[in-house]
Amino acid sequence: xxxxxxxxxxxxxxxxxxxALGFTLIFGIMRIVNFAHGExxxxxxxxxxxxxxxxxxxxxxxxxxxxxxxxxxxxxxxRILFRPLVGQELPGMIMSLAVGIILQSLALxxxxxxxxxVARPFSGTWRLLTAAVPWDRTIVAFCxxxxxxxxxxxxxxxRLGLAMQAVAxxxxxxxxxxxxSGAVYAAAFGIACLLAGLAGGLMAxxxxxxxxxxxxxxxxxxxxxxxxxxxxxxxxxxxxxxxxLSESVLSTLLDSTAALIASFVIVLLVVVARPxxxxxxxxx
Numbered sequence: 001x002x003x004x005x006x007x008x009x010x011x012x013x014x015x016x017x018x019x020a021l022g023f024t025l026i027f028g029i030m031r032i033v034n035f036a037h038g039e040x041x042x043x044x045x046x047x048x049x050x051x052x053x054x055x056x057x058x059x060x061x062x063x064x065x066x067x068x069x070x071x072x073x074x075x076x077x078x079r080i081l082f083r084p085l086v087g088q089e090l091p092g093m094i095m096s097l098a099v100g101i102i103l104q105s106l107a108l109x110x111x112x113x114x115x116x117x118v119a120r121p122f123s124g125t126w127r128l129l130t131a132a133v134p135w136d137r138t139i140v141a142f143c144x145x146x147x148x149x150x151x152x153x154x155x156x157x158x159r160l161g162l163a164m165q166a167v168a169x170x171x172x173x174x175x176x177x178x179x180x181s182g183a184v185y186a187a188a189f190g191i192a193c194l195l196a197g198l199a200g201g202l203m204a205x206x207x208x209x210x211x212x213x214x215x216x217x218x219x220x221x222x223x224x225x226x227x228x229x230x231x232x233x234x235x236x237x238x239x240x241x242x243x244x245l246s247e248s249v250l251s252t253l254l255d256s257t258a259a260l261i262a263s264f265v266i267v268l269l270v271v272v273a274r275p276x277x278x279x280x281x282x283x284x
Contacts, residue, residue, distance in 0.1 A: 004131040005248045011137045013244020014144035018199045020224040020236040022192030028168045028231035029188045032092030036100035038218025040070045040193045044200030045209045053118035063201035067194045074193025075186050107211035115210035140202045223267050229277025
């Protein structure tokens with residue numbers, strides 16, 4: 001049972017990491033808490049439903065298309081709605097809530113309130129010691145690890161990634177050094193929405209798809225980044241894995257509702273003991 005709990009926790013935690021990476025990337029660079037992040041997750045899943053489930057596209061091609069559409073939409077939304085609010089946390093938060101409601105309403109208008117499903121591209125299980133591991137969850141986990149590795153290499157070695165780190169640390173000084181902050185903001189928002197769209201697309205065959213499907217992943221991503229520290233990329237990774245493991249343990253011992261409540265209790269205790277999160281830094 002212990003091995004099964006650990007495997008389930010790690011598989012769930014990896015998708016939380018991908019969601020939380022985009023969420024904390026936007027906050028770290030733009031100081032905006034993007035509560036519309038879950039709706040981009042939903043859009044990625046809807047694209048997979050349409051392209052893979054209805055038109056018969058290859059699954060991974062449909063996932064990439066969903067992610068790229070979310071990235072494009074994210075760049076447009078950032079330029080028109082969020083750019084004037086950079087650094088203003090409360091107005092940015094209110095704007096993100098408005099964007100999330102609009103995207104939910106559009107999805108409700110075009111697809112209706114009923115939840116839909118898409119056939120799983122991978123079926124069956126394999127065994128890791130005594131734990132039974134579903135193949136679809138395994139594929140999602142490997143894709144999440146690949147996305148995490150590419151994201152790390154991008155931040156660590158690319159010019160744009162280094163520019164993002166510079167703007168996150170000190171936007172005024174980085175602008176004096178020739179970094180175009182506007183391009184960095186657009187790229188950060190687009191990449192964050194890309195990550196959310198990829199996460200939604202990968203999870204589309206596992207869960208039901210509907211206009212409100214992004215609410216719970218958004219809530220969990222928020223818990224993860226608060227736990228790890230707002231604006232901290234390593235904190236998002238640590239928080240996501242801890243969230244997945246704690247949910248797996250508590251869901252096994254209690255039930256899923258009690259596990260969700262306990263997760264918030266844990267976050268409250270962490271915030272009381274360390275307001276900046278496990279790996280967060282003090283806000284400017």
